[in-house]
Amino acid sequence: MTDTDVIIVGAGPTGLMLAGELGLAGVRPLVLERHPQARETPKAHGLAGQILQLLRYRGALARFEAATTDPMPAPRFPFGGVHLDFTQLTDSPLQALPLPQQGLERVLEERASELGAEIRRGHEVLGVRQDEATVTAEVRGPDGVYEVTARYLVGCDGPRSRVRELVGIEFPGVTYPEVNxxxxxxxxDSVTMLDNGDLEVAGFGTVSAGFTRTDRGVLGVGSLTPGVLFLSTVEDEPTEYDDDVPMTMDEFQASVRRVLGADIPLGDPIRLSRFTFKARHVDRYRAGRIMVAGDAAHLLPATGVALNAGMLDTVNLAWKLAAEIHGWAPEGLLDTYHDERHFAGARALLQTQAQVALRRGQDPAAEALRAVFQELLVDEQPLRRMGALVAGSDIRYPRTDPDEHALTGAFAPDLTLHTDEGTTSVAELLHTARPVFLDLAERADLREIAREWADRIDIRQGKTGDRPADAVLIRPDAHIAWAATIDESAETAARTLRAALSRWFGA
Ligand SMILES: Cc1cc2nc3c(=O)[nH]c(=O)nc-3n(C[C@H](O)[C@H](O)[C@H](O)COP(=O)(O)OP(=O)(O)OC[C@H]3O[C@@H](n4cnc5c(N)ncnc54)[C@H](O)[C@@H]3O)c2cc1C
Structure with missing residues (x-):
């Protein structure tokens, strides 16, 4: 008997999202967070990518939208020194929600607590050990050091993950020298903003709006709100910064001085942040009963996509851990966490490292590369493709059998469904995060088979315009486990459905 089923180390966005997803799957985790209070240091500006679709499928998106105070962003997304401009498309392939990380964590924490998670702040994990059946964490809490046991432990403890280090998971990659x-x-008062956005600085002269490149780096100047300046610097520096140590005004002022060779008077700080870029990826997401997720597993060298990757790790992991705990997980289910999320992490690294190459070059050849890239992105097809790549919506988990339906492994499309009870959708069916067998073509033969797994999966029936398959089996993480081609023979469909049900949901 263990103290709890799952210990989550870290109450950042990854740990809190995992706690909520486990709660939905009927598991009450224990979250251990070393900081006594919620985070103060500003980090992410918001969420972007497929995680927003997933939150919608959970029926939770409105709650996150309600927490944002910023206006919705223009549908443009920075991509390594160029822009993906989706304004020409009526349905952008990349969704974004401006929601500062403190607000995001607040909503995630409320949701996780409502779903039964216990969150202990001021409890730092010092050590972990595991045997065949259990994991033990050594924890320093306000009343001293104690031990807690669980069946599984997940390190959601950020870039410098102690869990990762303690279990010997390698984190190879590179750190780029640029500091933003x-x-x-x-x-x-001593600065005037001209009509064209340039700054007139008393005693210095004009500083152009947009980006000024100097020998020492880049200075960015802009303003979205009257009376508020948005300034940025990019410099190459060999120093490694800790993201949890906030940037000060003095540090920023010194950086401007180095880049521009002069001081710009600054008013009062509203928001200060600093970030660096690393491209690192663990060699394995799992070591026995211990797993890693989020920044503990991958660091991506571009803005706007890290939360997407980390929170989606947990959506993939939670239902598999719950299956182990509820006792019906088939052999090898937990191994698919590494297989699938390592694959997704590699895709995220692919596009973010491409951004490094686009962004960092300063010579005319690099300018030419950016110009060519920007030209290609005027066309709809490459623009949609890049949007899907950045969003992670094009992820199709590797299939084991090349004959599987083309939808297998992909994120389930949000079909509108006409049923005897009225109109519903795939998104609504996934609010409960239970697996769904969805019959789209009155295939009583297949429903009959699915009923043998009725304690673990929901069985639903509906009609949809232009159906992509006769039936689909959707996992709790909204990825398709199996699909029957249109008018597929009863014999083939029955055989492959049974195999898929056993593979994902046990015998
Ligand atoms: C300035 C800045 C801007 C950013 N902007 C964006 C953006 O716009 N979009 C985006 O997607 N991403 C952005 N990011 C990245 C994003 O903030 C991270 O990807 C995200 O915080 C990772 O979440 P996480 O939960 O995996 O790790 P973290 O947020 O690092 O959380 C880890 C938690 O674990 C706790 N912990 C660590 N060790 C222990 C221990 N031994 N015991 C107990 N608790 C422990 C830590 O205290 C922390 O609370 C930005 C980052 C920075 C620094």
Whole structure:
């Protein structure tokens, strides 16, 4: 008997999302967070990518939208020195929600607590050990050091993950020397903003709006709100910064001085942040009963996509852990967490490292590369493709059998479904995060088979315009486990359905 089923180390967005997903799957995890209070240091500006679709499929998106105070962003997304401009498309392939990370964590924490998670703040994990059946964490809490046991432990403990280090998971990759600093400040009296956005600085002269490249780096100047300046610097520096140590005004002022060779007077700080870029990826997401997720598993060298990758790790992992705990997990189910999320992490690294190559070059050849890239992105097809790549919506988990239906492994499309009870959708069916067998062509033969797994999966029936398959089996993470081609023979469909049900949901 263990103290709890799952220990989650870290109450960042990854740990809190995992706690909520486990709660939906009927598991009450224990979250251990070393900081006594919620995070103060500003980090992410918002969410972007497929995680927003997933939250919609959970019926939870409105709650996150309600927490945002910023206006919705223009449908443009930075991509390594160029822009993906989706304004020409009526249905952008890349969704974004401006929601500062503190607000995001607040909503995730509320949701996780409502779903039964216990969150202990001020409890730092010092050590972990495991045997065949259990994991033990050594924890320093406000009342001293104690031990807690569980069946599984997940390290959601960020880039410097102690869990990763303790279990010997390698984290190979590179750290790029560029340091990005961003300051939102009030406009001081000695600075005038001209109609074209340039700044007139008393005693210095004009500083252009947009980006000024100097020998020492890049200075960015802009403003979205009257009276508020948005300034940024990019410099190459060999120093490694800790993301949890906030940037100060002095640090920012010194950076501007180095880049521009002069001081710009700044008003009061509204928001200050600093970030660096690393491309690192664990060699395995799992070591026995211990797993890693989020920044503990991957660091991506571009803005806007890290939360997407980390939170989606947990959506993949939670139902598999729950299946182990509820006792029906088939052999090898937990191994698919590594297989699938390592594959997804590699795709995220592919597009973010491409951004490094596009962004960092300073010579005319690099300018030419950016120009060519920007030209290609005017056309709809490459633009849609890049949007899907950045969003992670094109992820199709590797199939074991090349004859499987083309939908297998893909994120389930949100079909509108006409049923005897009225109109519903795939998104609504997934609110409960239970697997769904969905019959789209009155295939009583296949429903009959699915009924043998009725304690684990929901069986639903509906009609949809232009159906992509006769029936689909959708996993709790909204990826398709199996599909029957249109008018597929009863014999083949029955055989492959049974195999898929056993493979994903046990005998
Ligand atoms: C300035 C900045 C801007 C960013 N902007 C964006 C953006 O716009 N979009 C985006 O997607 N991403 C952005 N990111 C990245 C994003 O913030 C991270 O990807 C995200 O925080 C990772 O979440 P996580 O839960 O995996 O790790 P973390 O947020 O690092 O959380 C890990 C948690 O584990 C706790 N912990 C660590 N060790 C222990 C231990 N031994 N015991 C107990 N608890 C422990 C930590 O205290 C922390 O609370 C930005 C990052 C920075 C620094």
């Amino acid at each position: 600093r961003v300051a939102m400040v009030t406009l001081p």
